[in-house]
Amino acid sequence: MALPPNMVKAVYRESAIVQYRGNPFIEALPSTLSVKQVKAGLTGSVHYDLKDIFAEGRDRAHMIASLLDDFFQPLASHVLLEEKLSIMIRKGYVGRNLEDGSLNTHMQNGYERIMTGDLDVFRFHQVKSTASSSLLIGCSGSGKSTSLDRILSTYPQVIFHEDHNFTQVVHLKVDCPHDGSLKSLCIHFFRALDRVLHTDYETKYVKKRHGIETLLAQMSQVANAHAIGVLVIDEIQHLSRKRSGGVDKMLNFFVTLVNTIGLPVVFVGTPKARPIFEEDLRSGRRGAGFGSLLWEPMKPPTQIIDSATGTSRITEWKAFTDKLWTYQWLQKRDEVLMDDIRDCWFDLSQGVLDIVVKLFVLAQLRAIVTGVERITINILNKVYEDELKPVHPMLAALRSGDPERIAEFSDLMIPDIDTKLLKLTAAIKPPWSSAATSDPYQGNSQALRLHSLLISMDFESEAIVPLVRRVVEEHPELATKDLVSIALKWYESDEKPHSKKRPKTKSVPQKDWHTLESDDLRFMYSQADKKSLHAHLSKNSVIFNLEDWLNKAG
Numbered sequence: 001m002a003l004p005p006n007m008v009k010a011v012y013r014e015s016a017i018v019q020y021r022g023n024p025f026i027e028a029l030p031s032t033l034s035v036k037q038v039k040a041g042l043t044g045s046v047h048y049d050l051k052d053i054f055a056e057g058r059d060r061a062h063m064i065a066s067l068l069d070d071f072f073q074p075l076a077s078h079v080l081l082e083e084k085l086s087i088m089i090r091k092g093y094v095g096r097n098l099e100d101g102s103l104n105t106h107m108q109n110g111y112e113r114i115m116t117g118d119l120d121v122f123r124f125h126q127v128k129s130t131a132s133s134s135l136l137i138g139c140s141g142s143g144k145s146t147s148l149d150r151i152l153s154t155y156p157q158v159i160f161h162e163d164h165n166f167t168q169v170v171h172l173k174v175d176c177p178h179d180g181s182l183k184s185l186c187i188h189f190f191r192a193l194d195r196v197l198h199t200d201y202e203t204k205y206v207k208k209r210h211g212i213e214t215l216l217a218q219m220s221q222v223a224n225a226h227a228i229g230v231l232v233i234d235e236i237q238h239l240s241r242k243r244s245g246g247v248d249k250m251l252n253f254f255v256t257l258v259n260t261i262g263l264p265v266v267f268v269g270t271p272k273a274r275p276i277f278e279e280d281l282r283s284g285r286r287g288a289g290f291g292s293l294l295w296e297p298m299k300p301p302t303q304i305i306d307s308a309t310g311t312s313r314i315t316e317w318k319a320f321t322d323k324l325w326t327y328q329w330l331q332k333r334d335e336v337l338m339d340d341i342r343d344c345w346f347d348l349s350q351g352v353l354d355i356v357v358k359l360f361v362l363a364q365l366r367a368i369v370t371g372v373e374r375i376t377i378n379i380l381n382k383v384y385e386d387e388l389k390p391v392h393p394m395l396a397a398l399r400s401g402d403p404e405r406i407a408e409f410s411d412l413m414i415p416d417i418d419t420k421l422l423k424l425t426a427a428i429k430p431p432w433s434s435a436a437t438s439d440p441y442q443g444n445s446q447a448l449r450l451h452s453l454l455i456s457m458d459f460e461s462e463a464i465v466p467l468v469r470r471v472v473e474e475h476p477e478l479a480t481k482d483l484v485s486i487a488l489k490w491y492e493s494d495e496k497p498h499s500k501k502r503p504k505t506k507s508v509p510q511k512d513w514h515t516l517e518s519d520d521l522r523f524m525y526s527q528a529d530k531k532s533l534h535a536h537l538s539k540n541s542v543i544f545n546l547e548d549w550l551n552k553a554g
Contacts, residue, residue: 007158044072057428092264138295186215236269298351332373365424
């Protein structure tokens with residue numbers, strides 16, 4: 001019988017850890033990963049071909065937008081979270097074993113609770129829970145949910161144990177309902193499990209209008225019936241203390257999940273969830289049984305000195321931005337990320353991962369729209385002012401460093417990001433003259449690429465369209481690199497003066513100076529604040545410091 005796509009057949013590997021040996025649930029899991037393997041497994045896969053920087057603007061817009069989904073660079077916090085989850089899943093299975101009868105004991109106790117309607121009832125006293133819980137707190141956009149999804153994806157979600165005819169669910173993620181009630185949370189649990197296993201638990205239990213106690217008992221039995229490895233409850237800040245019957249009832253609910261059912265639970269939420277767990281955070285028990293993890297934005301780009309060697313170490317911010325900087329589809333891109341741009345980038349994003357990547361993506365689109373074709377401080381500031389207005393108050397709170405202000409703005413979200421991407425993409429002009437009303441190449445991708453290449457080589461714009469048409473029509477079988485050499489030969493031949501007339505110099509209107517090369521004085525002038533032009537030129541080593549030279553010479 002063919003298994004569903006999200007299910008794998010159990011393959012057992014003997015564990016090196018004594019407590020894990022002989023437990024099919026643990027030995028069917030992938031081997032524990034080294035730090036190097038964790039980083040390799042979590043790193044996103046971005047398709048990047050340097051030749052694509054000469055593609056048509058709207059095509060590049062699609063490539064740039066792919067970074068929002070495909071780019072992922074593991075940080076130290078991701079490695080720590082993976083280790084926590086790895087231990088929680090395996091440790092939780094120690095007390096639930098198909099071979100030694102401990103799982104059946106949990107099942108029998110679950111049956112008693114369903115029959116009596118009392119969550120504290122149990123038939124077998126010797127049953128123990130080895131499960132633990134963990135609390136993950138961080139502002140929206142900091143990468144909590146994305147990181148969890150990436151880490152959990154390194155495990156198969158469902159494992160079928162053929163010899164035992166048992167279906168094991170390794171991980172299950174449930175989004176907390178917006179109405180904030182515990183009953184809705186139970187309903188969401190059954191719904192999520194139905195999606196994974198193609199079952200009908202929601203119909204079976206929810207439509208009978210059971211109370212919260214009965215639903216919880218059913219939930220415990222179903223969790224054991226499928227040996228769920230870890231339950232992730234996301235957006236826990238949505239829980240309403242009023243609707244759920246008070247903090248004590250909620251905490252007792254979570255304690256029952258972990259201690260009675262034996263199910264490891266990870267609670268994920270923004271700082272708004274802290275009041276729910278304040279008692280736990282002070283006492284270090286119950287909801288934060290395996291410790292809480294505060295998911296903070298990346299730290300400011302300050303230099304770190306290694307105490308052992310005395311040399312400076314690369315910061316996470318520098319490593320992250322250097323990696324992201326390589327994914328530019330801009331024709332005049334700066335290969336090295338300068339410190340002033342990096343500092344501006346951090347100040348605007350405050351190290352919040354979601355904002356960092358989206359600011360980078362939107363800046364590239366703006367660079368294509370304006371014809372600058374590189375990321376500058378001016379472009380970063382313009383994107384921040386025009387596209388990120390909804391998060392200005394939250395980012396200002398992060399800049400202040402005031403915990404109370406930060407707690408007020410825990411939901412850091414950029415609404416309608418897809419609309420912003422589409423708007424900028426629509427503003428990208430075709431590579432030919434703006435006066436043209438249609439594509440002069442009728443969609444010929446080779447002609448479009450050749451056109452972009454010739455523009456990047458500073459060919460006269462009015463000569464490009466007829467030249468490209470002629471080259472492509474006469475040599476349709478040649479590769480683009482060969483067409484470039486033919487176009488260059490014909491272009492130079494056509495431009496050769498047949499008399500001793502002085503050739504015309506190329507004049508660029510001041511309004512287009514921002515499209516020139518980075519080392520062009522006119523480009524520098526277009527980027528500088530006119531009040532501090534001298535300082536800007538000095539910083540770029542354009543002005544010779546005579547006084548400094550004389551002092552050194554003396």
